Amino acid sequence: MISSPRVSYRVDGPLFIIQLDEPETLNSLTFDDFVYIATLLEKSNGLPDTHFTVIQSSGKFFSAGGKFESVLELAPEKREPSDSELRTLYKLIGNVAAPNVYVTNAFVKHNKPIICLLNGPAIGLAGCLVCLSDIVYARDDQVYLLFPFSSLGFVAEVGSSVTLYDKLGINATNEHLFFSTKIPYEELSGKIIVQNYEMSDTAQFNERVASDLKKKCAQLSLPSLTEMKKVMSYETRSKLRAAQAIETNATLPFWIEGEPFRRFQDLKQKKRRHKL
Numbered sequence: 001m002i003s004s005p006r007v008s009y010r011v012d013g014p015l016f017i018i019q020l021d022e023p024e025t026l027n028s029l030t031f032d033d034f035v036y037i038a039t040l041l042e043k044s045n046g047l048p049d050t051h052f053t054v055i056q057s058s059g060k061f062f063s064a065g066g067k068f069e070s071v072l073e074l075a076p077e078k079r080e081p082s083d084s085e086l087r088t089l090y091k092l093i094g095n096v097a098a099p100n101v102y103v104t105n106a107f108v109k110h111n112k113p114i115i116c117l118l119n120g121p122a123i124g125l126a127g128c129l130v131c132l133s134d135i136v137y138a139r140d141d142q143v144y145l146l147f148p149f150s151s152l153g154f155v156a157e158v159g160s161s162v163t164l165y166d167k168l169g170i171n172a173t174n175e176h177l178f179f180s181t182k183i184p185y186e187e188l189s190g191k192i193i194v195q196n197y198e199m200s201d202t203a204q205f206n207e208r209v210a211s212d213l214k215k216k217c218a219q220l221s222l223p224s225l226t227e228m229k230k231v232m233s234y235e236t237r238s239k240l241r242a243a244q245a246i247e248t249n250a251t252l253p254f255w256i257e258g259e260p261f262r263r264f265q266d267l268k269q270k271k272r273r274h275k276l
Contacts, residue, residue: 004036009043014051014217015210016044016112023059027126030070031099034125038106045111051222052213053110055133056117056206062143065124068268089256096255097248104159107132108240111226117209118143118193119202128158131167131192132240134229138193139205141185145192151180153259155251162243166236167192 006022006029018040020027037055044053057063107114107129116133120143127145130136147164149156156164156177164173168183168191176183189196199205254260 002036002039004030004033006030007033007036007040009040011047011050012210013214014049014222015054015213016040016047016050016052017054017056017210018044020055020057020063023057023061025067026061026064027057027059028064028067029126030067031095032070034103034129035099037129038103041106041110041114045109051112051217051225052115053112054115054117054210054213055129056209057119058202059120060202061120062118062122062130063126064121065126065148068264092252092255097252100157100248100251101244103129104132104240104244107159108237108244111229113225113229115209115213117206119205121146124148124152125158128160128163131163132159134233136188136193137209138185138188138196139199139202141189141196141198143185143188143193145183145188146180147177147183148180150178151263153263154254155247157247157251159240159243159247161247162236162239166239 006020006025006027008019008021010017010019018037020029022028041053044050103125113135114133116130116136117139118130118136119139122130122143123146127147130145147156147160149160160177164177168176168187172183172187175181185193185196197205197208199208
């Protein structure tokens with residue numbers, strides 16, 4: 001059975017809750033963890049009595065992004081001596097390209113509103129999940145997003161080439177993606193973040209939002225939400241489906257060339273400063 005020590009789920013009335021739960025590592029995730037989150041979205045889709053999918057975290061960070069070790073396991077020097085160049089390419093397609101497409105597609109086709117509880121900074125692919133959510137609530141004004149793709153030597157992934165443009169605008173997106181700069185709360189508010197709960201404790205924040213959502217559900221005709229989301233997200237879904245192939249084909253050559261692996265290794269050895 002698929003599982004992860006860093007990601008769990010539970011059903012709480014009308015809410016299907018996905019929890020990131022390794023605060024001691026700032027909820028950094030492996031490629032397998034991102035795939036597991038996608039499988040949980042599929043699971044939520046199949047439960048007729050849940051009407052919202054909630055993604056929440058723990059501690060002071062939503063997620064610091066990908067685990068260095070998880071990325072470096074795919075580095076060229078880790079390949080088997082018997083591996084041909086074609087075999088190496090095949091492994092990279094399976095380990096880098098395929099998960100990006102699978103995860104993005106899981107969000108694109110999800111039929112329930114996805115609510116993200118942003119308790120702190122979200123970096124890299126984790127920031128992409130925030131932007132793929134339908135509604136984002138912030139714990140406080142210390143949250144931020146950071147997409148250090150250019151700093152790490154590859155290209156925007158997991159739909160961020162679409163979601164950031166749609167939500168932040170072209171000029172701000174160019175600035176942040178080209179130069180790997182933080183997107184602070186002030187820029188997120190009203191564009192990606194709907195409400196600031198102005199709280200300091202993540203567990204209490206998660207409980208408060210869950211309580212508020214249940215109260216809102218009591219006033220709704222819940223089956224209408226699925227159709228409403230389908231209608232409202234039609235254009236964005238179409239763009240995201242097209243972007244999957246474009247992003248994957250654009251970023252894969254950088255991974256094949258090896259520059260991201262060298263930069264992740266520099267970060268691990270503290271030769272390069274991580275922009276947290």
